[in-house]
Amino acid sequence: MKILVPVKRVIDYNVKPRVKPDGSGVDIANVKMSMNPFDEIAVEEAVRLKEAGKADEVIAVSIGAPKSKDVLRTALAMGADRAILIQTEAEVEPLAVAKILKAVAAEENPQLIILGKQAIDDDSNQTGQMLAALIDRPQGTFASKVEIDGDHVTVTREVDDGLETVKLALPAIVTADLRLNEPRYASLPNIMKAKKKPMDEKTPEDYGVDITARLKTLKVAEPPVRQAGEKVGSVDELVAKLKALGVNA
Amino acid sequence: MTVLVLVEHEAGAVKDVTLSTVTAAAKIGAVHALVAGEGDEASKAADAAARIAGVEKVLLASDAAYAKMLPENVAPLITGLMDGYDAFVASATSNGKNIAPRVAAKLDVMQISDILSVEGEKTFTRPIYAGNAIATVESSDAKLVITVRGTAFDKAEAEGGSAAIENASAEGDSGLSSFVGLEASESERPDLTSAKIVVSGGRALKDAETFEQVITPLADKLGAAVGASRAAVDAGYISNDYQVGQTGKIVAPELYIAVGISGAIQHLAGMKDSKVIVAINKDEDAPIFQIADIGLVADLFEAVPELTGKL
Numbered sequence: 001m002k003i004l005v006p007v008k009r010v011i012d013y014n015v016k017p018r019v020k021p022d023g024s025g026v027d028i029a030n031v032k033m034s035m036n037p038f039d040e041i042a043v044e045e046a047v048r049l050k051e052a053g054k055a056d057e058v059i060a061v062s063i064g065a066p067k068s069k070d071v072l073r074t075a076l077a078m079g080a081d082r083a084i085l086i087q088t089e090a091e092v093e094p095l096a097v098a099k100i101l102k103a104v105a106a107e108e109n110p111q112l113i114i115l116g117k118q119a120i121d122d123d124s125n126q127t128g129q130m131l132a133a134l135i136d137r138p139q140g141t142f143a144s145k146v147e148i149d150g151d152h153v154t155v156t157r158e159v160d161d162g163l164e165t166v167k168l169a170l171p172a173i174v175t176a177d178l179r180l181n182e183p184r185y186a187s188l189p190n191i192m193k194a195k196k197k198p199m200d201e202k203t204p205e206d207y208g209v210d211i212t213a214r215l216k217t218l219k220v221a222e223p224p225v226r227q228a229g230e231k232v233g234s235v236d237e238l239v240a241k242l243k244a245l246g247v248n249a
Numbered sequence: 250m251t252v253l254v255l256v257e258h259e260a261g262a263v264k265d266v267t268l269s270t271v272t273a274a275a276k277i278g279a280v281h282a283l284v285a286g287e288g289d290e291a292s293k294a295a296d297a298a299a300r301i302a303g304v305e306k307v308l309l310a311s312d313a314a315y316a317k318m319l320p321e322n323v324a325p326l327i328t329g330l331m332d333g334y335d336a337f338v339a340s341a342t343s344n345g346k347n348i349a350p351r352v353a354a355k356l357d358v359m360q361i362s363d364i365l366s367v368e369g370e371k372t373f374t375r376p377i378y379a380g381n382a383i384a385t386v387e388s389s390d391a392k393l394v395i396t397v398r399g400t401a402f403d404k405a406e407a408e409g410g411s412a413a414i415e416n417a418s419a420e421g422d423s424g425l426s427s428f429v430g431l432e433a434s435e436s437e438r439p440d441l442t443s444a445k446i447v448v449s450g451g452r453a454l455k456d457a458e459t460f461e462q463v464i465t466p467l468a469d470k471l472g473a474a475v476g477a478s479r480a481a482v483d484a485g486y487i488s489n490d491y492q493v494g495q496t497g498k499i500v501a502p503e504l505y506i507a508v509g510i511s512g513a514i515q516h517l518a519g520m521k522d523s524k525v526i527v528a529i530n531k532d533e534d535a536p537i538f539q540i541a542d543i544g545l546v547a548d549l550f551e552a553v554p555e556l557t558g559k560l
């Protein structure tokens with residue numbers, strides 16, 4: 001069984017994003033970029049399924065600028081077998097990403113596609129669900145546990161009221177939440193080995209997908225800034241402040 | 250414009266978040282509400298939805314296939330109804346996030362997630378980069394598919410409307426997925442996303458027992474909901490549905506008390522719209538103090554019990 005894992009190159013989660021002064025977007029020039037944290041979790045899960053003998057090949061795929069090769073190399077160093085870069089300088093929206101992934105899935109026939117639940121740049125939380133709809137397959141979003149048995153996968157999901165478990169017919173789509181696993185660090189020998197693993201290069205046109213944006217960003221602004229207030233010196237002062245605010249217990 | 254709103258309901262009652270979503274939808278066009286569910290509970294929820302001020306019509310789709318809101322079943326139902334609508338609007342809850350993108354993809358529409366405001370017929374603001382930037386986006390699609398951040402809109406009045414209820418024909422079970430179970434965390438406390446006061450604990454709380462001993466009495470005293478940072482949830486102090494943040498719940502209470510939480514941007518993303526923020530942390534340089542209205546530099550194991558006692 002093959003597992004496909006889409007990974008996105010995004011601003012590193014430790015970096016505080018800065019809005020460009022002209023309001024045209026967020027400044028990502030000279031900023032540390034990494035694999036989307038949820039996608040690392042997705043790669044880790046796929047590699048673990050392979051290590052457990054449930055899968056025989058893990059393919060990482062990324063859509064983006066040539067630099068996205070870096071995150072694909074990371075995926076290979078973590079244990080993916082090969083990678084596909086679908087190169088474009090354009091910003092590709094989740095709907096178009098899902099369409100490209102549909103075309104990749106049609107070529108590769110994966111039984112399982114594990115994505116991150118959301119990309120921490122656009123925070124859309126859409127791509128996996130859209131892909132599932134486009135290929136008419138079931139989805140286990142926000143997964144904290146994935147168990148394959150035969151022709152089904154059982155997914156435990158982090159939902160607003162707790163943990164929900166669903167059983168899905170394979171092929172299926174899973175999107176990874178934070179507690180699914182803790183991704184490994186790639187070891188140096190594995191980073192070296194990853195350099196020799198195959199990486200295909202394609203373009204959206206190769207798949208016949210129109211990536212024209214549907215949403216036009218008119219403006220990107222800083223959120224209203226919150227001023228730091230004051231520090232109080234004791235619990236008594238805090239109690240007095242809270243009472244002044246009308247908090248009474 | 251006519252807008253179809255997906256109603257979130259439980260035990261025959263409409264959830265508060267739907268009231269906020271109705272307010273957002275009403276800024277786009279005339280609101281019709283869709284109640285998908287099963288049996289008595291669904292009919293009761295439809296009755297309740299019909300009383301929401303601003304709802305002009307309720308569509309009731311009652312079928313066993315909708316009992317657990319499986320997206321494989323519910324999305325085709327919605328897609329089938331969309332010929333008659335210009336927009337589909339859901340709440341940005343785990344349920345709405347699960348279903349709406351499936352609808353959008355089938356309609357070949359780029360979804361607009363988690364909107365904060367309606368700026369024009371097809372123009373909206375939404376947070377990106379964990380709320381570190383706010384984008385104003387305009388859709389060029391023929392129809393709109395939107396999810397709404399509940400805390401950004403006032404709740405519509407739950408009573409006052411008298412919409413007609415129509416049955417929508419059910420599409421049945423896709424056979425692709427089935428519901429196995431829900432492990433709900435039981436709590437008598439106010440709901441985290443709608444509570445007026447939230448007391449949240451972080452990694453500093455040591456373990457589940459300590460979390461319970463320190464945070465719960467303060468929350469009880471204040472009639473507050475309990476929240477947590479990701480670090481606290483990961484360490485098993487409390488279950489995942491208490492997590493506040495970029496990838497947890499978004500809260501905006503009157504008062505948010507952060508106890509032993511450093512203030513990582515991912516946590517701030519979930520609570521920085523709270524009216525008053527109080528932080529208790531022993532590190533005076535903790536980033537949480539940069540946004541707190543009232544800060545107390547202290548050891549929480551002394552300060553919190555003292556505070557609980559003195560309130």
Ligand SMILES: Cc1cc2nc3c(=O)[nH]c(=O)nc-3n(C[C@H](O)[C@H](O)[C@H](O)COP(=O)(O)OP(=O)(O)OC[C@H]3O[C@@H](n4cnc5c(N)ncnc54)[C@H](O)[C@@H]3O)c2cc1C
Nearest residue numbers: 451452453478479480494495496497509511516531532549
């Ligand atoms: C993709 C992604 C998504 C994330 N999403 C979320 C999210 O939704 N929500 C979230 O919360 N986090 C999220 N995180 C994690 C986030 O980056 C932080 O790691 C997390 O918020 C830290 O939790 P904390 O503040 O409890 O722990 P820490 O950062 O370890 O802070 C503990 C604080 O307690 C203080 N302290 C220690 N002992 C005491 C004492 N005795 N008295 C008083 N103070 C004390 C310390 O000074 C410190 O400031 C996410 C991370 C990633 C990568």
Ligand SMILES: Nc1ncnc2c1ncn2[C@@H]1O[C@H](COP(=O)(O)O)[C@@H](O)[C@H]1O
Nearest residue numbers: 006007063115116118119124125126127
């Ligand atoms: N450009 C991309 N290349 C590869 N995978 C992507 C891309 N964009 C989104 N994804 C995948 O879709 C998930 C959800 O992204 P989003 O819907 O943008 O929040 C990510 O975690 C990735 O797994």
